[in-house]
Amino acid sequence: MNDDNRLPGPAPSQEARQWAMFCHFAAFLGLAxxxxxxxxxxxxxxxxxxxxxxxxxxxxxxxxxxITVAIAALVCILLMLVVIGFLLLGLLGIGALVLTIIAGIKANEGLDYRYPFCWRLLK
Structure with missing residues (x-):
């Protein structure tokens, strides 16, 4: 990858960038x-x-x-037994929201966004 996080090769088309953005923003279906x-x-x-x-x-x-967020949410729910889970679940929700929005914007710009703190099961 180059310094500006672009994938090697030609820049993705506008359609590809939009679908990449939709991949990230589709996570908001979890709100419904x-x-x-x-x-x-x-x-x-x-x-x-x-x-x-x-x-x-x-x-x-x-x-x-x-997947990482779902696993972390389950851990937070378990930690609600000792009260700290309530705070951690709130922080997790805010962090996931912010990072998902950033990822969608970066994908729409054609940049290869990599989430921090992410367990990459799919290679």
């Missing part, structure tokens, strides 16, 4: 449906991953991050 934060990025990625390597990479990144 249980497990929507996992299903949204999974569905968009599965439908559009063959469109462009950029969409494939960003779809995997979005799904990996949402």
């Amino acid at each position: 449906f249980p497990f929507g934060n996992l299903l949204g990025p999974l569905i968009v990625w599965q439908i559009k991953k063959d469109l462009d390597p950029f969409v494939d990479a960003q779809g995997k990144e979005a799904l990996n991050f949402q």
Whole structure:
């Protein structure tokens, strides 16, 4: 990768950049449906991953991050037994919201965004 986080090769098309952004923003389905934060990025990625390597990479990144957030949320729920989980779950929600918005914007700009603190199960 170059210094500006662009993937090697030609820049992704406008359509590819938009679908990559939708992969990240599909996580907001979790606000309306249980497990929507996992299903949204999974569905968009599965439908559009063959469109462009950029969409494939960003779809995997979005799904990996949402899996990480779901696992962290489960840990926070368990920690509610000792009260600290309430605070941690709130911080997790704010962090996930901010990072998802940043990732969507960067993907729409054609930049290869990598979430910090992300467990990358899908390679």
